[in-house]
Amino acid sequence: MSARLSLRAAGVDRDGVPVLRDVRADVEPGEWVAVIGPNGAGKSTLLKAVAGLLPHMGEITVAGRPVRGLSARESARTIAYTAQNPVVPDRMPVHEYVLLGRTPHLGYLARPGRRDRAIASEVIDRLDLGRFADRDVGRLSGGERQRVVLARALAQQAPVLLLDEPTTALDLGHQQQVLELVDTLRITDGLTVLTTLHDLGVAAQYADRLLMLVGGRAVSSGPPADVLTPDTIAEHYQASVTVDRGPDGRPRVHPIRPRHGNGRDGIE
Numbered sequence: 001m002s003a004r005l006s007l008r009a010a011g012v013d014r015d016g017v018p019v020l021r022d023v024r025a026d027v028e029p030g031e032w033v034a035v036i037g038p039n040g041a042g043k044s045t046l047l048k049a050v051a052g053l054l055p056h057m058g059e060i061t062v063a064g065r066p067v068r069g070l071s072a073r074e075s076a077r078t079i080a081y082t083a084q085n086p087v088v089p090d091r092m093p094v095h096e097y098v099l100l101g102r103t104p105h106l107g108y109l110a111r112p113g114r115r116d117r118a119i120a121s122e123v124i125d126r127l128d129l130g131r132f133a134d135r136d137v138g139r140l141s142g143g144e145r146q147r148v149v150l151a152r153a154l155a156q157q158a159p160v161l162l163l164d165e166p167t168t169a170l171d172l173g174h175q176q177q178v179l180e181l182v183d184t185l186r187i188t189d190g191l192t193v194l195t196t197l198h199d200l201g202v203a204a205q206y207a208d209r210l211l212m213l214v215g216g217r218a219v220s221s222g223p224p225a226d227v228l229t230p231d232t233i234a235e236h237y238q239a240s241v242t243v244d245r246g247p248d249g250r251p252r253v254h255p256i257r258p259r260h261g262n263g264r265d266g267i268e
């Protein structure tokens with residue numbers, strides 16, 4: 001199953017304050033869109049609204065069906081979501097926790113079967129978690145836990161993957177491993193991938209398109225090379241960068257020190 005994701009005039013209020021407004025976006029099956037933007041821009045809010053965890057205005061549909069009409073079970077079979085700061089049960093072995101990802105596929109009161117265990121084992125292996133399989137989730141490092149949470153989401157085998165900052169706690173090698181795995185699944189299984197990513201370099205390398213939010217509104221969207229310009233980044237992040245192209249033609253963003261011109265630090 002593949003599923004197109006579509007947002008039309010999507011908006012969210014939190015405590016009566018508008019934090020997302022009038023967002024229009026589409027993510028096609030097999031496409032990876034990264035939501036970028038400064039702190040507090042509404043990136044996590046957007047993902048939570050798509051995951052059905054926050055009430056929204058406008059229309060958000062998955063495979064043509066409004067997400068607000070999906071039951072919890074239907075939603076979990078269609079959308080796998082990982083939070084920026086996931087809450088995990090401390091005293092549960094990794095293999096059991098990952099197996100929870102199979103719950104939406106089980107019949108009423110049914111227990112996971114051989115196939116469910118095989119799927120959970122496979123994602124545990126692919127995320128290099130085999131040696132932690134019997135350890136409690138609460139006794140893992142931050143990066144190990146982040147991979148376990150992703151493993152549970154992948155075990156769900158949902159056609160839509162929503163990942164809120166999936167690599168923040170990961171070392172460089174595991175970052176690449178996770179991002180490459182998601183990219184492979186996007187290509188081989190046609191997953192529809194929507195992530196938030198703070199690291200603009202990573203976003204540029206992996207996403208087909210970027211959606212930049214500022215103050216809850218989409219201010220720019222399109223291929224990474226169109227969105228990631230020094231002027232746009234200076235305007236919306238108040239950051240100084242240069243941008244060039246890598247061998248793959250994708251933009252590479254290099255932070256540079258702003259020019260202070262006050263003479264105190266020797267920089268003109």
Ligand SMILES: Nc1ncnc2c1ncn2[C@@H]1O[C@H](COP(=O)(O)OP(=O)(O)OP(=O)(O)O)[C@@H](O)[C@H]1O
Nearest residue numbers: 014015019037038039040041042043044045046084
């Ligand atoms: N539970 C909440 N109640 C009220 N306001 C909230 C709540 N959670 C977030 N907000 C506000 O909503 C706005 C958007 O927050 P959100 O977490 O979506 O931003 P973000 O772009 O993901 O930020 P960051 O890059 O810092 O993770 C912010 O102004 C934030 O303060």
